[in-house]
Amino acid sequence: MPRYADMSKAELETELAAVRALYDEMVARGLSLNMARGKPSAAQLELSLPMLDVLDATADLAAEDGTDCRNYGVLDGIPEAKRLMARLLDDEPENVIVLGNASLTAMYDAMVRYLLFGALGSEPWGQLGEVTWLCPVPGYDRHFTICEALGIRMIPVPMDEHGPDMDEVERLVAEDASIKGIWCVPKYSNPTGITYSDDVVRRLAAMDTAAPDFRIFWDNAYAVHHFSADAAEQDTVLDIAIACREAGNPDRYLKFGSTSKITFPGAGVAAVAASPANVAEIKRHMSAQAIGHDKLNQLRHARFLDEGRKLAAHMARHGELMAPKFDLVCRRLGEELGEAGIATWTNPRGGYFVSFEGPEGTARRIVELAKEAGVTMTGAGATWPYGDDPADSNIRIAPSLPPLEELDAAMDVFCCCVKRAALEKILA
Numbered sequence: 001m002p003r004y005a006d007m008s009k010a011e012l013e014t015e016l017a018a019v020r021a022l023y024d025e026m027v028a029r030g031l032s033l034n035m036a037r038g039k040p041s042a043a044q045l046e047l048s049l050p051m052l053d054v055l056d057a058t059a060d061l062a063a064e065d066g067t068d069c070r071n072y073g074v075l076d077g078i079p080e081a082k083r084l085m086a087r088l089l090d091d092e093p094e095n096v097i098v099l100g101n102a103s104l105t106a107m108y109d110a111m112v113r114y115l116l117f118g119a120l121g122s123e124p125w126g127q128l129g130e131v132t133w134l135c136p137v138p139g140y141d142r143h144f145t146i147c148e149a150l151g152i153r154m155i156p157v158p159m160d161e162h163g164p165d166m167d168e169v170e171r172l173v174a175e176d177a178s179i180k181g182i183w184c185v186p187k188y189s190n191p192t193g194i195t196y197s198d199d200v201v202r203r204l205a206a207m208d209t210a211a212p213d214f215r216i217f218w219d220n221a222y223a224v225h226h227f228s229a230d231a232a233e234q235d236t237v238l239d240i241a242i243a244c245r246e247a248g249n250p251d252r253y254l255k256f257g258s259t260s261k262i263t264f265p266g267a268g269v270a271a272v273a274a275s276p277a278n279v280a281e282i283k284r285h286m287s288a289q290a291i292g293h294d295k296l297n298q299l300r301h302a303r304f305l306d307e308g309r310k311l312a313a314h315m316a317r318h319g320e321l322m323a324p325k326f327d328l329v330c331r332r333l334g335e336e337l338g339e340a341g342i343a344t345w346t347n348p349r350g351g352y353f354v355s356f357e358g359p360e361g362t363a364r365r366i367v368e369l370a371k372e373a374g375v376t377m378t379g380a381g382a383t384w385p386y387g388d389d390p391a392d393s394n395i396r397i398a399p400s401l402p403p404l405e406e407l408d409a410a411m412d413v414f415c416c417c418v419k420r421a422a423l424e425k426i427l428a
Ligand code: PLP
Pocket: 038, 101, 102, 103, 104, 105, 140, 185, 190, 219, 221, 257, 258, 259, 260, 265, 266, 270
C-alpha cells in the first residue's frame, strides 16, 4: 500500500470504503477492552502477593531501631524503609521522607505547602498575583490536574527525545518570575517513554530563574521500570540532586517516587527525597498534618524487597510481562500504519506508555471511534494542560492492563480507527 499522501482521490475513497467496512465488522464484535490507564495487569500484581505473607500475627513487628510498627510515631519513616526508598530515588536515606500510599498525594501536598507557606522563607506563593508552572508536553494528566485544581497557570513546553526543549525552558524561566517550577518525569516519561539526557538534567539544575524559589518536581515514577534485565538495554538518568548541588542550586528539586507499580498501586509506599533544608522544612509542616504514616506497610515493603536489594530481580519479572505487550503494540502499529505514513509513535525501553502522534486534527475522532467499537483509550487531549492538545494529534497508549490476546484485538480496532480518521480528514 502506498503512502496516503501519494494516493489519488479515487484510491483514497476506495481505501476509506474498505476501512469503514472493516470498522463496522469490528463494532459488530461487541468488544469491551480498556487501554486507558497505566495499571499493572493481574499477572504483575501476582508477583507481589508473597509480600502479604511477610507480616503475619507471628512476625516481629518491630523496626530495626525497635520502633513498634503497630503503634503511632515516626513521622519520616522507619530506617529500613528509608533505605529502600533511597535506592528507588537514587539518594541517601537521610535525605528521604517515607510517606503514605501515593506519590501523587505527596506532590499535591508539596504544592499546597508552597502556596500556603512559601519555600524556605519566600513569600507564600498563594499570596502572589499569579503562579505559573512549566508543563512538558505530552505529559501526565494528573500533574496538570493538580495545577488546575490549585489555580496555577500552566505553560506547555515541547518535549523531544532528550527531554523538555531547554532553550524554551531557559528563556521562559529567565524572564518570568511567576514561573515557580516545572513537572519532570525524567525516566521512561509518561507518556513518551523518553529519558532525560545528561545535558537536559544539567541545564535544568543550572539555569538562571527569575524566581529564586524555583522548584523542579522530579517525579521519578518509573525509575526501575525497565523492560529488559540487561543493563545495556536500560535507560539511566543523571541524579538531579547532584546536578543541582554542583550548579549551586542545592534546594531547587524535590524527588518523588513510590512502589505503586512495583508492588500494589494504591497500597504501596511513597517517598520524597530532597536537600537537608527542604527535608527539614517538609518535616516541620508535616508534623502538623500527621503523626506518622503506615509503618506496617513500610516494614512489609522493606522486608519483601530486602531494602531494595531485590528490586532489580523483582522488576525484571515485571519487565518480562511488559516487554511482549510493548513489542506487540509497536509491531502492530508498524504493520498497520507504517506504510500509510500517517503516524509516528515512541518505542520505549521501560515505563508504562507509548505516545502516539496521528495526523493533526484526528486524535479526538480516533478515540471516539475506538470507544464506539468497544476500546477505551485515554481521552484525547489528556496529555496536555487543560485537556487541550492544540494539534489534536496525541494519544497515550497504555498497554499494560489487558492480556496479550485482548491487546492484539484492541490494536486491530485502534489502527482501523486511525486509518478511518486519517482518510476522512484527507478527504474532507
Ligand atoms: N507519576 C507518574 C508520572 C505516573 O505516571 C503515575 C501513575 O500513573 C503516578 C505518578 C502515580 O503515582 P502514585 O501511585 O505513587 O500516586
